[in-house]
Amino acid sequence: MSGGHGHAHGLYRPGATAVHGLAPQVKVAATLAFVFAVVATPREAFWAFGVDALLLVVVARLAAMPLLLLVRRLVIELPFLTFALFLPLVGEAPHTEVLGLSLSEPGLWGAWNILAKGTLGVAATILLASTTSVAELLVGLDRLHVPRVFTAIAGFMVRYAEVITGEARRMRIARLSRGYDPRWLWQGRALAATAGTLFIRSFERGERIHVAMLSRGFAGELPPARSAAAGGDAAGADRRARLLAALVPAVAAAAALTAWITA
Amino acid sequence: MSPTDVPALAVEGVAYAYPDGHTALRRVDLTLAPGERVALLGPNGAGKTTLILHLNGILLPTTGEVHVGGLPVTKPNLREIRRRVGIVFQDPDDQLFMPTVRDDVAFGPANLGVRDEALDKTVAEALEAVGMADAADRPPHHLSFGQRRRVALATVLAMDPQLLVLDEPTSNLDPAARRDLADILVALPVTALIATHDLPYALELCPRTVILDEGTIVADGPTAEILADAALLAAHRLELPYGFDPRRL
Numbered sequence: 001m002s003g004g005h006g007h008a009h010g011l012y013r014p015g016a017t018a019v020h021g022l023a024p025q026v027k028v029a030a031t032l033a034f035v036f037a038v039v040a041t042p043r044e045a046f047w048a049f050g051v052d053a054l055l056l057v058v059v060a061r062l063a064a065m066p067l068l069l070l071v072r073r074l075v076i077e078l079p080f081l082t083f084a085l086f087l088p089l090v091g092e093a094p095h096t097e098v099l100g101l102s103l104s105e106p107g108l109w110g111a112w113n114i115l116a117k118g119t120l121g122v123a124a125t126i127l128l129a130s131t132t133s134v135a136e137l138l139v140g141l142d143r144l145h146v147p148r149v150f151t152a153i154a155g156f157m158v159r160y161a162e163v164i165t166g167e168a169r170r171m172r173i174a175r176l177s178r179g180y181d182p183r184w185l186w187q188g189r190a191l192a193a194t195a196g197t198l199f200i201r202s203f204e205r206g207e208r209i210h211v212a213m214l215s216r217g218f219a220g221e222l223p224p225a226r227s228a229a230a231g232g233d234a235a236g237a238d239r240r241a242r243l244l245a246a247l248v249p250a251v252a253a254a255a256a257l258t259a260w261i262t263a
Numbered sequence: 264m265s266p267t268d269v270p271a272l273a274v275e276g277v278a279y280a281y282p283d284g285h286t287a288l289r290r291v292d293l294t295l296a297p298g299e300r301v302a303l304l305g306p307n308g309a310g311k312t313t314l315i316l317h318l319n320g321i322l323l324p325t326t327g328e329v330h331v332g333g334l335p336v337t338k339p340n341l342r343e344i345r346r347r348v349g350i351v352f353q354d355p356d357d358q359l360f361m362p363t364v365r366d367d368v369a370f371g372p373a374n375l376g377v378r379d380e381a382l383d384k385t386v387a388e389a390l391e392a393v394g395m396a397d398a399a400d401r402p403p404h405h406l407s408f409g410q411r412r413r414v415a416l417a418t419v420l421a422m423d424p425q426l427l428v429l430d431e432p433t434s435n436l437d438p439a440a441r442r443d444l445a446d447i448l449v450a451l452p453v454t455a456l457i458a459t460h461d462l463p464y465a466l467e468l469c470p471r472t473v474i475l476d477e478g479t480i481v482a483d484g485p486t487a488e489i490l491a492d493a494a495l496l497a498a499h500r501l502e503l504p505y506g507f508d509p510r511r512l
Contacts, residue, residue, distance in 0.1 A: 135362035135402065155362045162404045163356050208357040215319050215352075216371035216422065217345045223373030 011073065011129040018241050019063035019131045024140025026245050031128045033249030035121045037256050043113040045259030052120050052252050056127065059248060063131045070126060077122045084114040134158050152222050160205070168198055269333040271297045271426050271454040272318065277327035278478075279313060287313040289478035291327070295426070295454055302465030302486060303458040305475035306500035311458045312353075314475065315428055318456070319348040332425050346375055349424030353431045355411035359403035364395065364414050367403060371422040389421035390414075393447055409440025416447065427455040433464055462503050466490055466512070474499055487512075 014020075019027075034055075041048045060070055091107020132140070138151045171194050175181075180190055272295040279288040287310045295301055305311050316322040317329055320336045329336040331347050352358050361367035368386045377385055390396045393413040403411055412432065419427065432448075433441045441464070448455065448468055459465055465472055465486055472489045474482040476499045482489055489495065490509040496502060503509070 135366070135400075138362055156360060159360055159362060159402070159404065160356075205357065208352070208354070209360050211316070211321055212350075212352050212358045213360070213370075214321055215345055215348075215350045216418065217342060217374035218370075219342070219374065223370060 010134060011126065012133045013065065013130050014133075015064055015131065017063050017131070018244075019059060019127075021238075022131075022241050022245055023143075023238070024132050024136040025143040026140075026242050027128055027132055028137065028140045028144060030245045030249050031124050034124050034252050037249055037252035038117050038120045038124075040253075041117070041256040042259050042263050043109055043116070044263065045255075048255040048259040049116045049120065051255040053123075055248050055251055056120065056123050059127055063127060065127065065130055070123060070130075073126045073130075074119060074122055077118055080118060081115060084111040084118075087111040087114075148222055160202075163205075164198065164202055167201060168194070171198065269297075270330070271295045271299065271332060272456070273328075273330040274314075274317070275328045275330075277314075277317060277324040277329060279317065279322060279325050287478055288317075288324070291475070291478070291480055293473060293480060293483075295456065297425075297454055298452070299471060300448075300455045300457065300469045302469035302472040303456055303475060304460075304462070304465060304472060304489075304499075304501055305458075309475045309499075310478045311475055312430060315350060315430055315456075315458060318426070318428055319345050319350060342375075346422055347425045348428060349419030349422055349426070350428045351412075351415050351419050351430065351432065353434060355403075355408070355415040358415040358418060359411060361403075363400055363402055364390070364406070365399040367414065368399075368418050368421045371418055375422065385421050385423075389417040392420055392451070393417045394443070407440075409436050409443065412436065412440070412444065413447065416444075420451070425454060427451065427453050429455065429457045429459075431459055432457060433459060433461045460501075462490055462501065463507060466509055474501070476500075 034052075038049075038052050041052070057067065060067060087110040088103040088107035091104025091110065094105050095102045096105050096108070097103075129137075138155050141151050141154075142148065175190060175194065272293065274291050274293040277288055277291045278286070280286045291310075291314060303311055303314070313322065317324055317336070318331070320329075320338075320341045323336070323338075331344055334340055334343060334347070336344050359367050361370055365386055368389050369382055372382055372385045386399070387396065390399055393416050395410060395413050395417060398406060398410065398414065403414060406414065416429075429448075432444055436444065441461075445464065445468060448457075455469075457465065457469060469486050472482070472484065472486040473480050474489065474495070481499060482492075482495055487509050490503060
């Protein structure tokens with residue numbers, strides 16, 4: 001939501017590729033299976049991670065997703081990687097000399113493990129989010145029998161994130177317009193008041209939404225999410241696409257298995 | 264009594280006090296004939312929204328009764344009452360809460376048990392009626408305010424209501440969106456109660472007007488006559504726009 005102005009479409013990039021057209025539940029399941037396969041791969045098997053990366057590159061090409069954009073979106077994992085950066089410095093013996101630094105070997109392996117698996121997992125998730133709209137994702141989760149309460153909460157969150165950030169933005173502008181621009185923690189009194197007001201307002205909005213839901217016959221159970229865009233249920237060509245989707249985690253799993261056997 | 268004699272809405276001696284003791288409605292009597300379009304005017308705090316929430320049983324009166332198409336608004340009847348009464352709330356962001364416009368319009372009929380093709384058809388017709396058929400797969404927060412208000416109307420029309428209730432339908436709309444909405448409302452063959460501060464809108468859309476103030480109906484008559492009564496309007500904090508003369512229309 002860093003865009004601020006206009007309509008934040010999130011990570012989704014509309015398109016008409018085979019990957020876009022795939023039923024959302026297939027994509028969610030394939031992504032999850034792929035991530036499990038990657039996590040199960042022994043960290044010494046560099047070649048297996050190479051295979052995993054190659055799979056993602058192929059999917060990205062099929063989805064017409066520019067690799068540079070994929071790499072740029074990977075930036076989101078940087079804060080987590082800083083933790084991995086410390087491992088070689090604080091890890092135990094034996095130590096090895098790299099560029100004049102004495103680094104722990106188990107620490108290096110640990111850092112590599114996080115870096116490789118984290119990057120592959122995040123990249124797979126980015127591919128999913130770039131080719132599947134939020135509405136489709138919710139339909140997919142629903143078809144995978146994720147409890148309706150969770151998909152409903154996720155749906156409400158997405159729906160109202162923008163409404164509430166908009167409210168927060170207007171309150172901030174009103175505050176600035178009255179000459180209040182806090183920079184330090186001890187000036188945060190008005191900021192805390194703003195957060196409190198925002199909470200109350202959101203709470204009241206929740207009540208109004210509930211009344212609106214009751215008015216339309218809501219009796220405690222949400223109807224299933226249903227988006228025409230999330231079709232992809234036709235036979236034939238779709239079966240082939242599903243097979244290809246299943247191939248991605250299958251190959252990753254095979255690589256992990258081979259690596260364990262040969263290790 | 265033949266079905267046409269049954270009033271679309273009958274509010275009889277309704278009083279309501281909020282749990283904190285604040286009396287919002289002192290005594291409201293209001294009857295709408297089938298097919299009538301009536302404007303509900305009144306200053307802020309007069310009790311308009313409280314009255315609206317009584318029409319589909321969100322609030323139940325402390326004393327008095329509400330009937331919709333002859334059916335009393337009581338707990339056992341709520342499901343049918345909420346099918347019969349469609350309320351369009353003031354803030355479309357409160358009314359549109361599903362991920363896409365299609366899901367949102369489908370919410371009401373789906374709650375009534377409509378499924379599959381019948382549901383698709385209902386949704387398509389409701390969106391068609393408000394000229395928003397193209398927006399079915401868009402998320403509500405990507406629409407303009409006027410479009411969201413129209414979709415909010417569609418969510419209610421999808422339930423095929425016998426009584427349509429609108430709370431401040433023109434608030435925050437630009438003149439073109441206000442015009443579009445008026446054209447849609449005039450074309451709808453349904454009994455309607457429109458709460459508004461927009462007096463010219465009331466005159467244009469509603470042959471009859473009631474004024475609610477301090478929790479009771481203080482005037483009820485032809486819109487043109489009520490709007491021409493400057494003393495009455497002033498007594499209830501209502502005012503025509505500068506230069507607007509209802510007698511010269």
